[in-house]
Amino acid sequence: MFQYYFLLGLRSLRRNPALTALMVLTLAIGVAASISTLTILHVMSGNPIPTKSDRLFVPQFDNGPIESYKVGDKPNDDQMSYRDAVNFLNSKAGERRTALFGISMPLEPERKDLGVFVVRGIATGGDYFNMFEAPFLHGQGWAPEADQRGGNVTVINRKLSEKLFGDADPVGRRVRMGGFDYQIVGVLDTWSVIPRYQHLIGAETAFGDEEDMYIPFATAINNQVGRNGSTGCQGNVEPGFQGFLDSECTWIQVWFETATPGDRAALQSYLDSYTAEQRKLGRLKRNTPNKLYNVMEWLEFQKVVDNDNKLAVWLSFGFLLLCLVNTIGLLLAKFSVRASEVGIRRALGASRREIFTQFLIETTVVGLVGGLLGLLLAVGALALISLQSKALATVAQMDWVMLLTTFVLAVLAAVLAGLLPTWRACQVTPALQLKSQ
Amino acid sequence: MLRMKNLSKVYRTHMIETHALRGFEIDVKQGEFVTVTGPSGSGKTSFLNIAGLLEEFTDGEYVLDGVNVKGMDDNARSRLRNEKLGFIFQGFNLIPDLSLFDNVDVPLRYRGFNAAERKERIEDALAKVGLASRMKHYPAELSGGQQQRVAIARALAGSPKLLLADEPTGNLDTQMARGVMELLEEINAAGTTILMVTHDPELAVRTQRNVHIIDGQVSDLVRKSPSLSTVGHAAQA
Numbered sequence: 080m081f082q083y084y085f086l087l088g089l090r091s092l093r094r095n096p097a098l099t100a101l102m103v104l105t106l107a108i109g110v111a112a113s114i115s116t117l118t119i120l121h122v123m124s125g126n127p128i129p130t131k132s133d134r135l136f137v138p139q140f141d142n143g144p145i146e147s148y149k150v151g152d153k154p155n156d157d158q159m160s161y162r163d164a165v166n167f168l169n170s171k172a173g174e175r176r177t178a179l180f181g182i183s184m185p186l187e188p189e190r191k192d193l194g195v196f197v198v199r200g201i202a203t204g205g206d207y208f209n210m211f212e213a214p215f216l217h218g219q220g221w222a223p224e225a226d227q228r229g230g231n232v233t234v235i236n237r238k239l240s241e242k243l244f245g246d247a248d249p250v251g252r253r254v255r256m257g258g259f260d261y262q263i264v265g266v267l268d269t270w271s272v273i274p275r276y277q278h279l280i281g282a283e284t285a286f287g288d289e290e291d292m293y294i295p296f297a298t299a300i301n302n303q304v305g306r307n308g309s310t311g312c313q314g315n316v317e318p319g320f321q322g323f324l325d326s327e328c329t330w331i332q333v334w335f336e337t338a339t340p341g342d343r344a345a346l347q348s349y350l351d352s353y354t355a356e357q358r359k360l361g362r363l364k365r366n367t368p369n370k371l372y373n374v375m376e377w378l379e380f381q382k383v384v385d386n387d388n389k390l391a392v393w394l395s396f397g398f399l400l401l402c403l404v405n406t407i408g409l410l411l412a413k414f415s416v417r418a419s420e421v422g423i424r425r426a427l428g429a430s431r432r433e434i435f436t437q438f439l440i441e442t443t444v445v446g447l448v449g450g451l452l453g454l455l456l457a458v459g460a461l462a463l464i465s466l467q468s469k470a471l472a473t474v475a476q477m478d479w480v481m482l483l484t485t486f487v488l489a490v491l492a493a494v495l496a497g498l499l500p501t502w503r504a505c506q507v508t509p510a511l512q513l514k515s516q
Numbered sequence: 517m518l519r520m521k522n523l524s525k526v527y528r529t530h531m532i533e534t535h536a537l538r539g540f541e542i543d544v545k546q547g548e549f550v551t552v553t554g555p556s557g558s559g560k561t562s563f564l565n566i567a568g569l570l571e572e573f574t575d576g577e578y579v580l581d582g583v584n585v586k587g588m589d590d591n592a593r594s595r596l597r598n599e600k601l602g603f604i605f606q607g608f609n610l611i612p613d614l615s616l617f618d619n620v621d622v623p624l625r626y627r628g629f630n631a632a633e634r635k636e637r638i639e640d641a642l643a644k645v646g647l648a649s650r651m652k653h654y655p656a657e658l659s660g661g662q663q664q665r666v667a668i669a670r671a672l673a674g675s676p677k678l679l680l681a682d683e684p685t686g687n688l689d690t691q692m693a694r695g696v697m698e699l700l701e702e703i704n705a706a707g708t709t710i711l712m713v714t715h716d717p718e719l720a721v722r723t724q725r726n727v728h729i730i731d732g733q734v735s736d737l738v739r740k741s742p743s744l745s746t747v748g749h750a751a752q753a
Contacts, residue, residue: 083625094613423609426570427670428598428626430591510565 084437088444095413099445102409106449106496109402110489111456113395118461118481120392122474123286123384127272128212132374133340135210138167139372140354142327144314145364154367156311157280157381158329161300163357168204168296172349173335173342175210178296179203180331181281181308184257188243198239198256199307200292201278202299208234208265210336211277216240218250218265221295229297233261239291240266259302261294273473274383276374280332281308285383286470306330327362340373347371399488403496410442410500418507425509438501439494446493450486457485517678517709518544518567523576525562525732536562537732540576544711546677549704551720552713554729560713561682563729567711568680569597581677598626602671602708604700606683608663610655610670616642617651620670627674641669645699661692668699672708679703681712685719697722 092099126132142163143155159167164178183199207213208220217240221232233254240249240263253260267289274285294304303320312328337346350369357363372380421434429437458477465472525537536559544550554560565571566578569585578585581600585593602623603609610619620641624634642648645665647658655663664684671679681700685693697719704710712723720726728735 080625090613419609420611423611424622424626425594426568426597426603426609427623428594428674430594432591433594433626508571510561510568510570 080433080436081440084440085444087437088441091441092444092448098409098413102406102413102445103449103452105402105405105409106446106489106493107452107456109399110450110453110485110492111460113392113399114453114457114481114485114488115460115464115475116388116391116395117484118457118477119464119471119474120384120388121481122273122476122478123388124378125273126375127274127276127378128374130212131336134337134342135374136173136335136337136343136346136371137377138333138335138346138350138369140350140363140369141365141367142329142363143365144327148365150366152365152367154370155313155365156329157332158309158311159331159333160327160329161324161331164331164333166353167333167335170349170353172353173337173346175206175336176334177204177207177210178331178333179207179278180299180306181278182294182299182304183307184304187255190243193242198291200290200294202294202296202304204296206336207277207293208267210334211272214268214270216266216268217248218263221264225295226297229295229301231259231261231298231302232264232295234265234267234293235263236267236289236291237269238289256292257302257304261292271473274378276378276383277334278332279377279381279383284470285378285381286473288469300324335371343371343373399492403492406445406493406496407499410445410497411503414438414500414504417504421504421507422509425507431505434505434507435501438504439497442493442497442501443490445497446490447486449493450489453489454482454485517546517548517581518542518711519577519579520567521577523566523578524574525559525566525571526574535732537566537573539733542727542734544678544709546709547704547707548725549701549710549723550712550725550727551723552711552727552729553715553717553720554735558729559732560729562732564680564682564711564713567678568601568603569593594626598623598674600677602674602676602679604664604667604671604679604681604684606686608655608660608667608687610663610666612655615652615654616647616658616666616669619655619666620673623670623674637673637675638669641673642666644672645669659692660688661695664688664692664696665699668696668703672703677709679708679710681710683714684712685714685716 128135139154139157141154142160159178167176168178170176179201181199182202183197185195186198187195205220205223205226208215216237218234220234221230224230225232233256235249235254243249243254244252249263249266252263254263255261270289275282275287276285278290279285308330310328310330312326314327316322316326316328335346337343347369350371354363354369378384424434424437461475461477464475520540520542523537523540524535527534527536540559540563552560552563562571566573569580580596583596585596588596611622614622617638620638621634624637629637639648639651642651645668647662647665647669650658655666658666679700684700685696688696700710700712701722712719714720
């Protein structure tokens with residue numbers, strides 16, 4: 080019977096083409112609006128590293144000054160001072176750990192036709208590449224000695240490699256940045272992580288470009304590479320670079336990786352004992368609780384998906400609701416002229432349930448067609464949104480989950496809109512209907 | 517085939533009660549061709565709707581082909597309607613956007629026949645009414661008489677025990693009406709019981725039995741011997 084009703088539904092689309100077109104269009108526009116905003120939210124709030132998002136942690140504690148501190152205040156900053164970052168790097172907490180901060184340097188290419196240009200990247204530990212599953216095209220991350228001694232080595236991304244060396248493997252070659260020659264030890268393949276959770280603070284957007292290059296943390300300190308990011312300073316800062324390093328200024332992000340999600344408690348107690356120890360040394364005067372954030376918690380805490388994005392989704396669903404109300408009206412009109420058909424079918428042996436099924440499948444067909452058109456419109460809308468900015472282009476991508484969601488939403492919307500008209504259609508008293516013919 | 521005992525039908529609004537049928541008694545035997553006559557508002561249509569299980573009755577008893585229909589739910593009534601009854605209406609009541617084939621197919625779908633059996637029955641029924649060659653046509657492409665023939669084919673396709681006809685010739689000119697009437701007589705001769713509501717006294721006298729309804733009651737049962745000439749004429753047609 081399903082097939083019969085489905086065919087009747089298809090045929091019914093042709094019965095009143097103008098009304099059908101209006102209904103399909105109304106539904107499609109509503110679905111397209113909600114799906115395109117939902118897609119963006121879906122991509123933005125996706126898990127960038129599902130395999131270990133519950134094993135990567137950002138520690139947070141408060142090293143702000145006691146002056147003007149009130150109990151219950153939020154921590155002064157989400158980043159770390161140099162001293163704490165180095166202490167963490169030298170600790171044995173977790174399986175792996177890394178510290179990072181944004182840098183930018185002028186790059187002087189060998190090819191004179193390119194001219195000097197600025198590259199942006201991060202200074203970090205060699206574990207970074209393993210912790211965040213960076214894909215290597217050539218070579219690998221630097222050796223632990225480079226972290227300890229601060230060797231002039233670098234990992235660059237594919238785009239920069241191709242710009243400088245074409246398709247050749249540049250591992251072993253040198254590149255001059257910020258007045259120093261760095262030996263290339265590895266090239267990362269295209270690495271589209273959405274959002275870029277590893278380096279959120281100080282980055283313009285969580286949906287921006289990949290880093291151009293990476294150099295060892297210690298090297299960046301030795302070479303006093305220009306920082307590119309945010310720095311928060313409170314209290315006394317002695318003059319000079321060493322004075323900055325010794326201060327309580329916060330400008331470094333630290334990540335820990337644990338072997339299992341369950342090791343979180345051990346990491347938390349390490350963090351608590353570390354801060355207790357530092358208090359004994361006369362630091363960390365505030366009493367804010369220490370925190371650990373795993374990847375998804377960190378994205379939430381950093382408001383990667385801001386309230387505007389959520390509001391847009393709510394608004395678009397409000398719009399879909401409006402479209403649904405319209406569709407209900409159109410369906411009522413469409414079905415009201417079918418009363419005689421209902422009467423005939425009832426007389427010929429259709430039960431109310433069968434009429435209900437027939438009309439509901441008919442609205443499902445409308446939903447499917449609306450979903451198909453809605454999908455096309457949504458893809459078009461996303462393409463338009465992508466034109467606005469690079470960051471938007473990164474998130475305005477439809478995946479199969481959203482593809483499926485579109486159809487489910489469209490059919491659900493149509494069925495929902497069809498319930499009242501269908502129920503009304505079933506209430507036709509065949510006797511009355513047949514007499515009035 | 518159809519027996520009603522002390523049946524009543526009351527329409528209630530918050531203001532008034534209208535007794536459409538009261539103390540209604542009728543017994544139609546298998547194979548009979550019965551015409552139902554009576555003035556407007558006498559209860560003919562109520563009787564036909566109740567007989568056709570399209571409306572429920574208020575009180576009394578109604579047995580259709582041995583099945584007591586009182587208290588049946590919508591599903592059971594619909595199934596019974598589909599299996600035992602065929603309807604022919606004054607306005608033909610074909611579904612305009614279905615071909616003749618698909619129109620005749622409607623009751624067979626609800627019966628649950630498989631595709632092969634449905635096809636055979638549809639072709640048989642349309643052949644019986646002389647429209648086998650126009651299966652792919654749509655109702656609007658046919659004359660009124662032809663449309664009524666399709667409606668008859670649709671009523672016959674499920675091999676009903678009882679055919680209920682409500683003014684089947686009311687919308688047709690004399691010649692077409694005669695053709696339809698002859699077809700009904702032929703069907704009756706082949707064994708199907710027919711109950712036909714009509715205003716036309718000429719048609720009423722052609723059948724074996726005429727039931728007259730006045731004020732919701734059977735006022736007069738006119739029983740005649742079967743008109744051999746009519747049957748013979750129909751058989752030749």
